[in-house]
Amino acid sequence: MRTGSFFYSRKFRYGSLSITLTALVIALVVLLNAGVSALSSKYGLYIDLTAEQIYTLSDACRELLDTNFKTTAAEREAFNQNLPQTNHKVAQTNLARAADSQKNAGWNVELADRNIAIIQRNLELFSKSMAIAESNLAIAQDNLELAQKLYDYVSTREGEDTENTLAAAAILAAAEENLAVAEANIDIVAANRAAASGFTPLADYDTLEQLERYKFFEPFAPQIVYEDSTIAAENKAIAEENLDIAARNVEIAASNLEIARKNAEAGAVPGSANHKDPQAYVPYKPFVKFTTYQKINGAETPREYESYLETEAESKLVGEIKVDIIFCDDRDAILENPLRRYVLETAEDLERAFPDIIKVKFINVWKNPSAVQKYKGTALSQIYSTNVIVESGTEWRVYALNAFFVFSDTDSTTPWSYNGEKKFAAAILSVIKAESPIACVTINHGEAFTDYELLGLLADAGYIVQPLDLATQEIPEDCRLIVVYNPTSDFLVKDNVSDISEIAKLNAWLDEFNSLMVFMSPSSPVLPNLEEYLEEWGIVFDRTRDPDTGEVYPHMIKDSGQSLTADGMTIIAEYTEKGLGASIHTDMRSVPYPAKVIFKDTMSISYAPAYSVLTYEDEEDPTNKYRYGSYYSNGVTRNIFDVFASSPNAVALAAGEQVAAANSLEPFRLMTITRETQMVSNTEADYSYVIACASTAFASRELLQSNVYGNSDALLSVLRQVSKETIVVDLPHKPFAKTDIESITTAEANQYTIVLSVIPATVALGIGIFVTVRRRYS
Numbered sequence: 001m002r003t004g005s006f007f008y009s010r011k012f013r014y015g016s017l018s019i020t021l022t023a024l025v026i027a028l029v030v031l032l033n034a035g036v037s038a039l040s041s042k043y044g045l046y047i048d049l050t051a052e053q054i055y056t057l058s059d060a061c062r063e064l065l066d067t068n069f070k071t072t073a074a075e076r077e078a079f080n081q082n083l084p085q086t087n088h089k090v091a092q093t094n095l096a097r098a099a100d101s102q103k104n105a106g107w108n109v110e111l112a113d114r115n116i117a118i119i120q121r122n123l124e125l126f127s128k129s130m131a132i133a134e135s136n137l138a139i140a141q142d143n144l145e146l147a148q149k150l151y152d153y154v155s156t157r158e159g160e161d162t163e164n165t166l167a168a169a170a171i172l173a174a175a176e177e178n179l180a181v182a183e184a185n186i187d188i189v190a191a192n193r194a195a196a197s198g199f200t201p202l203a204d205y206d207t208l209e210q211l212e213r214y215k216f217f218e219p220f221a222p223q224i225v226y227e228d229s230t231i232a233a234e235n236k237a238i239a240e241e242n243l244d245i246a247a248r249n250v251e252i253a254a255s256n257l258e259i260a261r262k263n264a265e266a267g268a269v270p271g272s273a274n275h276k277d278p279q280a281y282v283p284y285k286p287f288v289k290f291t292t293y294q295k296i297n298g299a300e301t302p303r304e305y306e307s308y309l310e311t312e313a314e315s316k317l318v319g320e321i322k323v324d325i326i327f328c329d330d331r332d333a334i335l336e337n338p339l340r341r342y343v344l345e346t347a348e349d350l351e352r353a354f355p356d357i358i359k360v361k362f363i364n365v366w367k368n369p370s371a372v373q374k375y376k377g378t379a380l381s382q383i384y385s386t387n388v389i390v391e392s393g394t395e396w397r398v399y400a401l402n403a404f405f406v407f408s409d410t411d412s413t414t415p416w417s418y419n420g421e422k423k424f425a426a427a428i429l430s431v432i433k434a435e436s437p438i439a440c441v442t443i444n445h446g447e448a449f450t451d452y453e454l455l456g457l458l459a460d461a462g463y464i465v466q467p468l469d470l471a472t473q474e475i476p477e478d479c480r481l482i483v484v485y486n487p488t489s490d491f492l493v494k495d496n497v498s499d500i501s502e503i504a505k506l507n508a509w510l511d512e513f514n515s516l517m518v519f520m521s522p523s524s525p526v527l528p529n530l531e532e533y534l535e536e537w538g539i540v541f542d543r544t545r546d547p548d549t550g551e552v553y554p555h556m557i558k559d560s561g562q563s564l565t566a567d568g569m570t571i572i573a574e575y576t577e578k579g580l581g582a583s584i585h586t587d588m589r590s591v592p593y594p595a596k597v598i599f600k601d602t603m604s605i606s607y608a609p610a611y612s613v614l615t616y617e618d619e620e621d622p623t624n625k626y627r628y629g630s631y632y633s634n635g636v637t638r639n640i641f642d643v644f645a646s647s648p649n650a651v652a653l654a655a656g657e658q659v660a661a662a663n664s665l666e667p668f669r670l671m672t673i674t675r676e677t678q679m680v681s682n683t684e685a686d687y688s689y690v691i692a693c694a695s696t697a698f699a700s701r702e703l704l705q706s707n708v709y710g711n712s713d714a715l716l717s718v719l720r721q722v723s724k725e726t727i728v729v730d731l732p733h734k735p736f737a738k739t740d741i742e743s744i745t746t747a748e749a750n751q752y753t754i755v756l757s758v759i760p761a762t763v764a765l766g767i768g769i770f771v772t773v774r775r776r777y778s
Contacts, residue, residue: 446488595710
C-alpha cells in the first residue's frame with residue numbers, strides 16, 4: 001500500500017473527507033446552475049443563444065418550398081401551352097350544353113302548357129264542387145223539411161213514445177246533421193279554392209231511410225289543390241322567351257367554337273395580338289316559383305338550364321410565381337418586439353432563399369390604412385399592425401401574430417414554441433395555387449370545440465376553413481372535406497316533420513369523390529340518423545344496451561399497460577401494419593422509434609353487420625396479411641380498414657363493467673377509414689373517403705401541439721391520403737424547451753421508478769458492505 005499518497009490515506013478511503021468533498025462539488029454545481037439561470041432570465045441569454053436556430057429556415061422547409069415552386073411553375077407553363085386547346089374543348093362543351101338547354105327550353109314550354117291545363121281543370125273542378133255543394137245544401141234543406149213533416153205527422157197520430165215516432169225523430173236528427181254538414185261543405189269548398197298548401201276532404205252525409213219524395217244527396221267529384229293560374233301563364237311566357245334565348249345561345253356557341261378553333265390553330269392566347277375573344281352568352285330568365293308547385297296533381301317543375309355561363313368561361317393565362325409577405329408596420333418597430341422579430345427574421349430568410357419569388361414588404365397601417373383595405377374580409381374587419389399578409393396574384397391570407405406561435409392551455413400569452421416556418425410554408429403553398437379547396441366544419445348540431453387547434457391544422461394542410469350549417473346552407477362547390485366534430489344533436493332527414501335532409505346532402509356530396517371526417521367520443525349521445533348513415537360506410541360506434549332499463553352505454557376502452565395515466569384511459573394506440581390504414585402512416589413508422597399516438601377517453605369502432613370481414617393474404621409474401629371489411633351493392637364497392645387500434649390487452653367497459661376484451665386478432669379499433677371505389681372509365685377509378693375517430697380528445701390542443709406525441713402527424717397523414725388538391729405541410733414547430741418525459745406510459749413510469757429506487761439503494765448497500773469489510777480486515 002502506498003502510504004505516502006493522500007488518495008490512499010485512511011481518511012479518504014473510509015469516507016469522511018470524501019463525503020465533504022462530494023457535498024462541496026454538488027453545492028458548486030447548484031450555485032453555478034442557479035447563476036446561469038438568473039443571468040439568462042434577466043438578460044435573455046437563452047433566447048440570444050438559441051434564437052437563430054429557431055427562426056432560421058430549416059433544410060426541410062427549403063426543400064418543400066423549392067420542390068413545390070418547381071412543380072407549380074411546370075404546371076403553369078404546361079397550362080399556358082395547352083390553353084388554346086383547352087379553350088377549344090371548352091367551346092365544344094358549351095355548344096353541347098347550349099343544345100341541351102335548347103331541348104330543355106322546348107320541354108319547358110310544353111310543361112308550361114300542361115300546367116296551365118292542369119290549373120284550368122282545377123278551376124273547373126272547383127266550380128263543379130261548389131255547384132254540387134250548393135245543390136246538396138238545397139237537398140239538405142228540403143230533406144229537413146220532409147223529415148220535420150214526417151215527425152209531426154207520426155207523433156200527432158201515434159203519440160210521442162211509439163216506435164214509429166222514435167224512428168221519425170231519428171230521421172229528423174239525421175236530417176238536421178246533414179244540413180250542418182252541407183253548410184260546412186260550402187265553407188270547405190271555398191277554403192279549398194284559396195288554399196295554398198293542402199286540400200280538406202269534404203264530409204260525408206248520413207244515409208236516410210227510403211221515404212216518399214225523399215231526395216238523395218249528389219256525391220262530390222274529386223278536387224285538386226288550386227293554384228293561381230296567373231303564375232302558370234307567366235311561366236309559359238318566360239319559357240317561350242327562354243326558348244328564343246336558347247336558340248341564340250346555340251348560335252353563339254357555334255360561333256365561339258369556330259373562334260376557339262382558329263385561336264388553337266394560331267396558338268393564340270388571351271392578351272396576344274392575334275387572339276380573338278369569344279362572344280358572351282345570353283343569360284336565361286328564372287321561372288316564377290309556385291308555392292305548392294309539386295302538390296298540383298300531375299304538374300312538373302321546369303327543367304334547369306345548363307349553367308355553363310358561370311362555370312365554363314374561357315380560361316386565361318397564368319403568370320409567374322410571385323409571393324409577397326407583407327408586414328403591417330415599419331421594420332424598425334417590428335424589430336423592437338422579440339416575437340415579431342422572430343416572424344420577420346423567418347420571412348427575410350425565406351426572401352434570401354428564394355429571391356426571385358418571395359419579397360418582404362412593409363406597410364404602416366396607421367399611416368396608410370387604405371393600402372390594406374382589400375385584405376379585409378368584411379367592412380367590419382380590421383387589419384392590425386401585428387398582422388402578416390401572404391399574397392400571390394389574386395389570393396391572399398391574413399395572419400395574426402399568435403398564429404406563428406404555439407401556446408399552452410393554461411397560458412395564452414406566453415408561447416412555448418415557434419411555428420413560423422410551418423405557417424409561412426402552408427400560407428405560401430395555399431396562395432400560389434389557383435384555388436385552395438375548402439374544408440367545412442358543421443356547426444348546427446351542438447358541435448362543441450373546446451379549442452381550435454384542429455381548425456388551424458386544416459388551414460396548415462392547405463384548406464380554406466369555413467363553418468357550415470347543413471340545414472340552411474348548400475355545401476360549397478369547392479368543398480373537398482367536411483369535418484363533424486363532437487355533435488350533440490342529430491342530423492335532419494326528410495320525414496313528416498322536416499322537408500330537409502342533411503344526410504341526403506352529405507350522401508350526394510360524397511358521391512362526387514369527397515371526404516368526410518367524424519369525431520365522436522364516449523360522451524357523445526346516440527344520433528340515430530347520423531349513425532345509421534355511417535353504418536352504410538361500415539362504421540359502428542360500440543355501445544351496450546341495458547335489457548332492464550333500456551339505457552345505452554358506450555364502450556370505454558381501458559388499457560392500463562399502454563396508458564399515460566393511472567386510470568388506463570389515455571391510451572397509446574398501436575399502429576396498424578398492413579392495408580390502406582397502414583399505408584397512411586408508413587412515414588411515421590419508418591423511423592426507429594415512431595411517435596406515440598394518443599387516444600384519450602376513447603370508445604371503440606366495429607364493422608357494420610352488412611360488411612363481410614375478409615382476410616387479404618399476399619401469395620408471394622405470406623407475412624402481408626390483414627383483415628378488413630367489404631361491401632358491394634349496385635356497382636359500388638366500399639372497404640373499411642383500421643388505422644389505429646388498441647393493444648391486445650385492452651378491455652371495454654360499459655357503465656363501469658367489463659363487456660369485452662381485445663386479443664391479438666381483434667384489438668379494439670380506435671380510428672378507421674372507409675374508401676368507396678367508383679369506376680370513372682374502363683381503367684380508372686376514383687374514391688370517396690369517410691374517416692371515423694372514436695375520441696374527440698385525439699384532436700385537442702394538448703395533443704396536437706405536442707412535439708412528443710404523433711397526433712398531429714397522424715391527422716396530416718390522413719389528410720394527405722384523402723387530399724386531391726392540397727399540399728400537406730407537416731414541418732415540426734420548434735419548442736423553446738423539451739418535455740420528452742411527458743410521453744412515458746404508466747408501465748414505463750413504474751419501471752423507471754423501480755430502477756431509480758432499487759439500483760441506487762443497491763449500490764449504496766454494496767458500497768457500505770465493501771467499506772465495512774475493508775475497515776474490519778485492513
